[in-house]
Structures are given as C-alpha cells and as structure tokens.
Amino acid sequence: MPIIKGEKREQSIKIRVTQKEKDRLIELKTQDELASWMRELALKQNPIKRADPNLVRAIGRIGSNLNQIAKHANTTKELDANTLAAINRIETLLIKVINQYKGDNDAC
Structure with missing residues (x-):
C-alpha cells in the first residue's frame, strides 16, 4: 500500500518494546529508518533486503x-x-x- 503522492502521514501509532526488542528490530531492519521498515513489513509489502x-x-x-x-x-x-x-x-x-x-x- 504505497503512499499516494501528496498524501501526508498525519496519524501515529505508539508501541512499547523492551531494549532487547528494540535492539533486535534495529538489527533486522532493511531500511535506514525503523519506522519505514516496520510500516512496509506490517503492510505486507516485500521490503528489499539490504546487501551486506x-x-x-x-x-x-x-x-x-x-x-x-x-x-x-x-x-x-x-x-x-x-x-x-x-x-x-x-x-x-x-x-x-x-x-x-x-x-x-x-x-x-
């Protein structure tokens, strides 16, 4: 579900995680921004794996x-x-x- 050009993200969702969970999410992310990666993952878009x-x-x-x-x-x-x-x-x-x-x- 890609964002439509000109459409702004005005809504926010807050979740709580432990420090270990946050560290693991940061380790697993395939984009620079954790939020972008989580949004794509949650919306079932196939994120492109970043090359090592x-x-x-x-x-x-x-x-x-x-x-x-x-x-x-x-x-x-x-x-x-x-x-x-x-x-x-x-x-x-x-x-x-x-x-x-x-x-x-x-x-x-």
Missing part, C-alpha cells in the same frame, strides 16, 4: 581480480597455468562468499 556491505566489498575485490586476469588474457591472447590457477582461486573465493552470505557452509 562486507559482501559487496568482497565481490568487488573478486571482480577486480577477474578484470586483471581478463586484461592479461586479452593482452597476451593466452591463458597460462598461473592465470587458470588464479581463476580457480577466485571461483573458490566466490563460492565461499556466496555460501557465507546464504548461511550455509556447503560448497556449491
């Missing part, structure tokens, strides 16, 4: 490594054993990062 910054950085590093390998392969027009080994290490790291994010430790 550590995951984004890890994938960025992996992408940089792949770009370096691609540049090397395009420049030399060949893939030597060291380059293939680097690709295999990157693939292993990517699988590890994905499994860590998914919360399981099994390899794909």
Whole structure:
C-alpha cells in the first residue's frame, strides 16, 4: 500500500518494546529508518533486503581480480597455468562468499 503522492502521514501509532526488542528490530531492519521498515513489513509489502556491505566489498575485490586476469588474457591472447590457477582461486573465493552470505557452509 504505497503512499499516494501528496498524501501526508498525519496519524501515529505508539508501541512499547523492551531494549532487547528494540535492539533486535534495529538489527533486522532493511531500511535506514525503523519506522519505514516496520510500516512496509506490517503492510505486507516485500521490503528489499539490504546487501551486506562486507559482501559487496568482497565481490568487488573478486571482480577486480577477474578484470586483471581478463586484461592479461586479452593482452597476451593466452591463458597460462598461473592465470587458470588464479581463476580457480577466485571461483573458490566466490563460492565461499556466496555460501557465507546464504548461511550455509556447503560448497556449491
């Protein structure tokens, strides 16, 4: 139930929670503002899960490594054993990062 353009939120709802509950809500929220997240959750809208910054950085590093390998392969027009080994290490790291994010430790 998205807000209609020009429509103002003038009503408020007050709830009481314990400090532990508040901390947990803040930990679980997927938006900057707790109120926005709770409103979307309560109105059964599917909030977009915020990407873990550590995951984004890890994938960025992996992408940089792949770009370096691609540049090397395009420049030399060949893939030597060291380059293939680097690709295999990157693939292993990517699988590890994905499994860590998914919360399981099994390899794909």
